[in-house]
Amino acid sequence: MKLMTSLAASAAAFVLAGCSNGADDAPRPVFPDAEPATQFTRAYSMTESPDGQVRVFAKENGDETWLYEVRRDGKAWGEPVRLEFPSKSILVGPSFNPVDGTLLFASDAEMPQWPGRKDLNIWQVELLDGEWGQPEPLSGDVNTGANETMAVVSADGLMVYASNKSGSYNLADARRDDEGNWIKQRDLEEVNDFRTNDHLALTADGRTLFFYSHRAPKIGIVDIWISSRQEDGTWGAPRNPGEPLNSAGIDYGPGLSADGKTLFFSREGDLFQIPVSVVLAGDPDA
Numbered sequence: 001m002k003l004m005t006s007l008a009a010s011a012a013a014f015v016l017a018g019c020s021n022g023a024d025d026a027p028r029p030v031f032p033d034a035e036p037a038t039q040f041t042r043a044y045s046m047t048e049s050p051d052g053q054v055r056v057f058a059k060e061n062g063d064e065t066w067l068y069e070v071r072r073d074g075k076a077w078g079e080p081v082r083l084e085f086p087s088k089s090i091l092v093g094p095s096f097n098p099v100d101g102t103l104l105f106a107s108d109a110e111m112p113q114w115p116g117r118k119d120l121n122i123w124q125v126e127l128l129d130g131e132w133g134q135p136e137p138l139s140g141d142v143n144t145g146a147n148e149t150m151a152v153v154s155a156d157g158l159m160v161y162a163s164n165k166s167g168s169y170n171l172a173d174a175r176r177d178d179e180g181n182w183i184k185q186r187d188l189e190e191v192n193d194f195r196t197n198d199h200l201a202l203t204a205d206g207r208t209l210f211f212y213s214h215r216a217p218k219i220g221i222v223d224i225w226i227s228s229r230q231e232d233g234t235w236g237a238p239r240n241p242g243e244p245l246n247s248a249g250i251d252y253g254p255g256l257s258a259d260g261k262t263l264f265f266s267r268e269g270d271l272f273q274i275p276v277s278v279v280l281a282g283d284p285d286a
Contacts, residue, residue, distance in 0.1 A: 025281075026274075027272040028272060029273075041060055043059040043068075047095045050258050051258065053071060056083070057094065057271060063089065086109035089108065095200070096258075098153065102124045102125060102127070104122060104150075106122055106148060106151075113145075119145060122142055141181075146164050148161060151200075152209075166187070168194055168195070172186065190227075191209075195213055195214040201254040208280070210224055210263065212225070220246055220248050221249060222251060224265060226239050250268055251265060251266070263279055
């Protein structure tokens with residue numbers, strides 16, 4: 001009981017610490033001239049290629065969700081263009097792998113081993129010399145026939161992914177074997193709870209995991225949470241960084257820039273960006 005009280009007090013203190021940042025630390029819109037999102041056009045999970053030249057994000061269109069890319073043109077960014085990857089109506093969870101530059105994403109395209117199913121599975125596609133390759137499902141046992149909605153990878157090859165195989169959306173990790181297949185290692189019991197845990201971002205050094213959750217203590221409907229990887233490979237107790245990252249509304253869909261200095265996220269369906277240093281400024285475990 002004393003341990004739980006201590007953890008709750010620490011989490012509350014972290015939330016309050018995050019509230020002290022000034023106006024200069026406020027999140028900025030990624031697309032300042034775009035029309036505000038509606039409940040049918042929400043965007044989230046922006047990721048940036050290792051060379052910093054391409055960004056990909058998910059955007060809803062009613063009951064459908066697609067992936068869009070924007071490309072750097074000098075110092076500016078171009079207009080979003082829809083990516084034509086295999087799917088029925090849902091493409092979500094984009095994340096660039098810093099190890100090989102491939103893009104990981106989730107698709108509801110039919111899998112040969114599970115005909116007729118409508119679940120989401122993790123796919124990957126190469127981006128070579130500015131051209132997209134042929135997308136293919138991730139090999140190994142990460143895809144299960146349940147919903148695998150997103151996977152992120154660190155520079156040392158650790159994958160963290162979200163799945164509802166257990167009945168609720170929880171996190172697990174995986175690594176590649178000698179044949180290049182992604183093999184599940186374990187469920188992240190120290191991070192998971194009975195509420196949804198999804199929409200991931202992992203720093204390249206593999207030390208800091210961002211994800212969204214409905215858990216408490218929270219300051220909004222949905223908040224983005226943080227966990228730090230320990231020396232023994234386990235993850236520390238999830239922490240709520242509070243404001244200015246989180247608000248009284250809906251904050252979710254974190255993603256990272258190529259240099260790891262900028263956190264992208266969605267607020268009420270609009271894409272925003274904020275320095276990672278601001279988010280972690282009040283975090284004693286960062």
